[in-house]
Amino acid sequence: MRKPLLTLLAALVLVACNESLEDRAEREAREYTARYCPTPVVNNSRTDSVAFDKATKTYTYYCTLTGEYDSAEFIAQYGGELNSRLAQTIADDASIEKLKAAEFSFRFVIHSEKAPEKVLYERTITAKEYNNPPKPTATPAF
Numbered sequence: 001m002r003k004p005l006l007t008l009l010a011a012l013v014l015v016a017c018n019e020s021l022e023d024r025a026e027r028e029a030r031e032y033t034a035r036y037c038p039t040p041v042v043n044n045s046r047t048d049s050v051a052f053d054k055a056t057k058t059y060t061y062y063c064t065l066t067g068e069y070d071s072a073e074f075i076a077q078y079g080g081e082l083n084s085r086l087a088q089t090i091a092d093d094a095s096i097e098k099l100k101a102a103e104f105s106f107r108f109v110i111h112s113e114k115a116p117e118k119v120l121y122e123r124t125i126t127a128k129e130y131n132n133p134p135k136p137t138a139t140p141a142f
Helices: 002-017 021-036 072-092 094-101 127-131
Strands: 045-053 058-065 105-112 119-125
Touching (some): 021 045, 072 094
Parallel strands (some): 058 105
Antiparallel strands (some): 105 119
16 A cells, blocks of 8 residues: 555655746746856857746847848848748747747847847747748848
8 A cells, every 4th residue: 555655756846846847947048148148259249038928928038130131221131031041040940949849939129239238120920931931032141
């Protein structure tokens, strides 16, 4: 009698310890930011932090553009291309399949390095968009 009771208790403890997908996403975003951010600058951009909003199921990437990409003119010229590439990148990323299956959204807030309070680009990519991404057309090295 004692052995089955202990087995049941152990199983209940293990089930109780499981995180929801939203709790895990929130924890992993916080841990990624603490461990890696800000990331090194690559192709004139860096990731400053990552956050997750459980209420809206949205991952938010806060980034900064540097160098020649750090301008409203650059975003005006290539913003449509950036939309397409971000949606395609999400669509192709096998490491986030569970998040995509749960229809999480991915938001990008990109600031200027020269004027950090200035938002150059802000976009939320929904499941509808990353499940049917438009094809990129221009060829800037994002």
